[in-house]
Amino acid sequence: MAASISNWIPIEWDENTLTRLNQRSAIEGYARGYAMSTDQKRVLRSLGMSVGVGSTYSSDSSTNDYVLLDSVKFTGQFIVDEDDLADADSVVDTLSTKAADWSKTYAVKFDNACVAVTGTGDGSSGTPFNSIYKTVRSNGVTGESYTADDNYVNYNGQASATYASLSSVVAKVEQGLYWNPANSLVIAHPAFRDVFRNTKDTNNMPVFIQGPAGTPDSLFGIPVAWSLGAKTSPIATEAPAGNPVLVVVGDTDALMRGDRTGPEAQISPSTAHDSTDETALKLKVRKAFEVSHPKAVAVLEKTA
Template identity: 35%
Template sequence: MARVNADAWIPEEYDSEVITRVNQNSVVEALANRKNMGSDVIEVPRMGAVSVNSVAKGATYVDSEPTLDVVTLTTRKFGNTFTIAEEDLDDTLADTITGYQNEWATSYARRLDNAAIACTGTENGGTIPFTSLYKAAGSGQKVATAGVVTYAKLSEVFGVYEGGDFANDADTVVMAHQTFKSAFRGILDDNKRPIFVEGLAGTPSTLFGVPVQFSYGLKLSATATDTPTGTIGAVGTAGNPILVVGNRQHLLLGVRGGPESKMGEEFRSDEAILKVRARRGFGIARTTAFGILEVTAGS
């Protein structure tokens, strides 16, 4: 007697937890000097260097005239909507809303990092929200390494930063594209000790004893993107991964609102709309407070 196949009538079982990519933390969100913004534009005061004179007994003091100016942070909005059938919300065990929120947060982290640090284009307020650190920094702040990340090149870019006027051990941080991590693991100092130590149990990873954080957004692109791609090429080519060492106090992140989400309803079509957004401004106080290492083509 033939058995009736009823497999099509047996529902598949799904876990209620949506599988998502790891919710990556933005290096800019984590490390930058945060400025609360009560309006769409904020001007952060900046003072130039003050010189000190020796004064002989009975001599007249000399006025010091530092340059006083501002760094302007302008709010840019990052956001998306997701239209979801109400049946999908009601009939599934999966936490659909949290899944979308987590995925958006991951992409937002990468796009913000790319826009603030690694975008090569000229700021236009839209596809290029900010003037990035890479765009603003002069050639004297950049070091190129052809294909291979070496001890000598890492030491050189640290030297660029440490040779400037704004190096400060307490505020020094390293930000790097994820691909640098594998390169770091194979580099030893002259005493055969690793220069890179991966963090454990919540402690940060370190490079030359300096805290280091990684981001997929730190790869060059012409416009801001959460998926920077391209083949490694000459200096400035989209796809080149970069490392930044510098004084975190000179990365200015204006916080106007979010990340935040809001649910709405499309009454005529039985659909729910999830809106997710963040409003941020960004600027560099001093480009000479940073050194940039860029991986280019070569062997």
């Protein structure tokens, strides 16, 4: 085939595809991106600095360390009969179409890995990162002064507990040092849409406001990003079946997304040694994710 491609090439997604990806993936759309020239990247982190008063300077004793971003691959493969690829234009069109289809599934799986996987992140395909859920439900590392479940709210699904539960999970972040009203965000599974619509405050006013076309919905004045990946799962999946979760992010800069490569594609045509005339299309991205500090996020889990 004249249009064969042997090397990995960047996919220049069109504006519509990229827009759909950002709409479907809260982490791709809102997290702070860090360009990675290697598989791992250290991002310096300060855990605060003391302020003195008066003419005598005192040394700061706060901890300075780093967050390690460790990239993993998200992949896809598609096999097509070469009789269906008559010319180079067909190859390009197939690449564009399949890349767009794959991006939708990738958006859900990547969000699930970053938001709601319950297992410990070890860099494997099943648990690539410590998710927001896992971070909130685990003890913080030395210097973070965070105890497991401090920023966790269990919501039993009862209407009488809804308002208090939603207010509580927001309060866990908005009263801390990592709250930035101008850059705050709620990430929620669409299962919470019905919960929001039926929740009102003591003045019978809805706490959820559906945004007009082109603007996000909001909860207590905080923009909401809807994500199908925001359901608990022991491993990363594009079809999580656990409990819906809602995440309050005090400052989206706390969501650290490492961008190692791509999306990229590789096309491999058949050879004379093959028994069939088929072309293989591979797709991949290499990403990393970490939460800069557990106190910058809070999780509400709908357990019933």
